[in-house]
Amino acid sequence: MRFSNFVVIKQAVVGYIILLLADVLLNFGFVRRFFRLKEDYNQTNTGYIISASLLLGALFWVTDSVLGSLVFHAESSFLDLLALNIPPYEVYVRTFVILACLVGGLLSSKLLRGQRESDRALQESEEHYRNTMDASLAGIYIVQDLVFKYVNPTMAKLHGYEPEEIGNRLGPLDLIVPEQRDMVRRNFSRRAKGEPGKPYEVKAYRKDGSSFDAMVWGNPVTYRGQPASVWTLIDITERRRAEAKLKHTVADLERSNAELEQFAYVASHDLQEPLRMVSSYVQLLAQRYKGQLDADADDFIAYAVDGANRMQALINDLLTYSRVGTRGKPPEPTDCEAVLDQALANLQVAIEESGAVVTHDGLPTVMADDSQLVQLFQNLIDNGIKFRSEGPPRVHVSAKRLPLPQAGEGRGGGGSEWAFSVRDNGIGIDPEFFERIFIIFQRLHSREEHPGTGIGLAICKKIVERHGGDIWVESEPGKGSTFFFTMRSET
Amino acid sequence: MSIGPIGTPIEILLVEDNPGDVRLTQEALKDGKVRNNMRVVKDGVEALKFLRREGKYAGMPRPDLILLDLNLPKKDGREVLAEIKGDEVLRCIPVVVLTTSRAEQDILKAYDLHANCYITKPVDLDQFITVVKSIEDFWLTIVKLPRRKGNDR
Numbered sequence A: 001m002r003f004s005n006f007v008v009i010k011q012a013v014v015g016y017i018i019l020l021l022a023d024v025l026l027n028f029g030f031v032r033r034f035f036r037l038k039e040d041y042n043q044t045n046t047g048y049i050i051s052a053s054l055l056l057g058a059l060f061w062v063t064d065s066v067l068g069s070l071v072f073h074a075e076s077s078f079l080d081l082l083a084l085n086i087p088p089y090e091v092y093v094r095t096f097v098i099l100a101c102l103v104g105g106l107l108s109s110k111l112l113r114g115q116r117e118s119d120r121a122l123q124e125s126e127e128h129y130r131n132t133m134d135a136s137l138a139g140i141y142i143v144q145d146l147v148f149k150y151v152n153p154t155m156a157k158l159h160g161y162e163p164e165e166i167g168n169r170l171g172p173l174d175l176i177v178p179e180q181r182d183m184v185r186r187n188f189s190r191r192a193k194g195e196p197g198k199p200y201e202v203k204a205y206r207k208d209g210s211s212f213d214a215m216v217w218g219n220p221v222t223y224r225g226q227p228a229s230v231w232t233l234i235d236i237t238e239r240r241r242a243e244a245k246l247k248h249t250v251a252d253l254e255r256s257n258a259e260l261e262q263f264a265y266v267a268s269h270d271l272q273e274p275l276r277m278v279s280s281y282v283q284l285l286a287q288r289y290k291g292q293l294d295a296d297a298d299d300f301i302a303y304a305v306d307g308a309n310r311m312q313a314l315i316n317d318l319l320t321y322s323r324v325g326t327r328g329k330p331p332e333p334t335d336c337e338a339v340l341d342q343a344l345a346n347l348q349v350a351i352e353e354s355g356a357v358v359t360h361d362g363l364p365t366v367m368a369d370d371s372q373l374v375q376l377f378q379n380l381i382d383n384g385i386k387f388r389s390e391g392p393p394r395v396h397v398s399a400k401r402l403p404l405p406q407a408g409e410g411r412g413g414g415g416s417e418w419a420f421s422v423r424d425n426g427i428g429i430d431p432e433f434f435e436r437i438f439i440i441f442q443r444l445h446s447r448e449e450h451p452g453t454g455i456g457l458a459i460c461k462k463i464v465e466r467h468g469g470d471i472w473v474e475s476e477p478g479k480g481s482t483f484f485f486t487m488r489s490e491t
Numbered sequence B: 001m002s003i004g005p006i007g008t009p010i011e012i013l014l015v016e017d018n019p020g021d022v023r024l025t026q027e028a029l030k031d032g033k034v035r036n037n038m039r040v041v042k043d044g045v046e047a048l049k050f051l052r053r054e055g056k057y058a059g060m061p062r063p064d065l066i067l068l069d070l071n072l073p074k075k076d077g078r079e080v081l082a083e084i085k086g087d088e089v090l091r092c093i094p095v096v097v098l099t100t101s102r103a104e105q106d107i108l109k110a111y112d113l114h115a116n117c118y119i120t121k122p123v124d125l126d127q128f129i130t131v132v133k134s135i136e137d138f139w140l141t142i143v144k145l146p147r148r149k150g151n152d153r
Helices: A003-025 A029-034 A046-071 A078-084 A088-135 A153-158 A178-193 A237-288 A295-326 A336-346 A348-354 A370-386 A456-466 B019-030 B044-051 B077-086 B104-112 B125-142
Strands: A139-144 A147-151 A200-205 A211-223 A226-235 A332-335 A357-360 A365-368 A394-402 A417-424 A471-475 A481-488 B010-015 B036-041 B065-068 B095-099 B117-120
Touching: A003 A088, A139 A153, A139 A211, A153 A226, A178 A200, A178 A211, A178 A226, A211 A237, A237 A295, A237 B019, A237 B125, A295 A456, A332 A336, A332 A370, A336 A348, A336 A357, A336 A370, A348 A370, A365 A370, A365 A481, A370 A394, A370 A417, A370 A456, A370 A481, A456 A471, A456 A481, B010 B019, B010 B044, B019 B036, B019 B125, B036 B044, B044 B077, B065 B077, B065 B125, B077 B095, B077 B104, B095 B125, B104 B117
Parallel strands: A357 A394, B010 B036, B010 B065, B065 B095, B095 B117
Antiparallel strands: A139 A147, A139 A226, A200 A211, A211 A226, A332 A365, A394 A417, A417 A481, A471 A481
16 A cells, blocks of 8 residues: 555544544533533533534644653654554454444444433423422422422422421421311322322411311322322312302392292282282272262272272282292203293183194203293294284294304303294284383283283293393384393203 | 072172272172172271181171282282181181282292282173172082081181
8 A cells, every 4th residue: 555545545544543532521511510511411512513523633742752652662653653664363353343433433432322312301301390390389298108208499489488397307297286186197108109189178287377278189199119198289278168168048039039029929918908908899889889880980990999909910020030040940951842832831822812833843951940941932933922913913922043152151051052032924023122021010902902011022032131141122113023042051 | 509508598708809800700609599798898907807706797697708818918819818828717718819929939928828819800891790709609619628516716
């Protein structure tokens, strides 16, 4: 081999070995610190390798020359001499040595980098979990042999301590009220043994001596190779307080309802009696003094009696209206077809007298108070019959499923709704009055034109709203009316 | 078919505090089919005294039929009903509860206390008269009342 070619190859090989060495060395902490690299340096940066290599190269050249002059007493470098004057077998040895350095360098570099990366991944993972635990709203703690092994800041804060104060001086049992300590101790040992458990309530102490209600849940875990348990704790004082308040409010409401019911009953009862006196005696007058009184007197008597009768109807209707609230039952799955049948049975006489035809599409099952639903259908259909135009009244009842309401809308709860419609071919309603007709005792016609107290639709509205639905009307004068209302579906 | 010896008028006790209703009932029974004597007491305490023939009621006959209003002063109609039906001797007398209340709980309570029947007083005069006459028809002519044995207890 010509001398110059060999030298080039030799220099290239040496250069590569030096690069590898530099890479290997940069895996070591003290080397990195020498080059002022950050601890989290995680990529072989060409710049640093080159500078490291240059340094090493210089070091090598010096060593080579020194060795050459010292060992061989010559003026060329050690490697040059080795290369130029080697007996054949030594070529192989030296080639082997060079190859071994190459491979060794590659391997150790990979190994060291792998080690560094897994160290780094582990550290990142630990940091990740530590951040999570520190940021948790719940208290998190690890207990082993009735001693705190780890307490997150929230846990300390919930008990009114700084994070450093807990753990060393206090044990978990110290933070529990005395009467619960046995139970808690048993639970710690159960969890440590690997028995799973459910969340349960405890009364815990704060630093200032006050106590609060908490819910805790423990799971078995291994800590430093030994069985332990890891727990989460949340403060439920607020929740308990809200529950108590709710119970109070419900009790108040029930009492208020009972009072209202009592009032309505007594009022209607005691109002009826004087009414009867007025009505009966005026009629008795009319009968007893028939012929002795003039036509005017007859008129007067008729008005008086009519007034009394209407008053009685009003009182009864008022009672019915108030009972929608006080006597309502909780909603249950109710078959609307059966409800409609019942309503039609109740309206039998009115239907026959007017020659009305009532039709319907298939009706679903909804969540409702069945007797109130009957009342609702009955009132709407009755109106369709009452407020008729010339031909026989035709009333049609149908239902359509509505899409699910968007999350966050008022009515709450999942499930879909049904929109019912009761369509008639009666006299229709002027849009101006669409709202007014649902008001109690509001009428649009005189009593001669159409009978009734004007409470039917008010009752309908109260029933629908009690079930969480809406009621409205679409109509044109002379073109019939369609009443719509919504009800929650069975699901 | 009237009870007792032919021609003896039926004794009716009306327990009612409202003089207006008393008068109405009297007017309604005036032209009735069956001869009857209607006696009136104004409250529950008097009613029981009458039935037990105490004090000023010593010589009074036992009624064949009692018309009882529920809402009475002093002793409430329901209590009177309970006492009548709890008394061995008095409980065989039919009691017609005649009252303003249409409330279901009153109806149920009355039957629970063994009222023989429960009627709501109508507002309309004609209806009221019809009702009273129906009571007369039913209880005094169609129905068989227990035999009153003279003046014994």
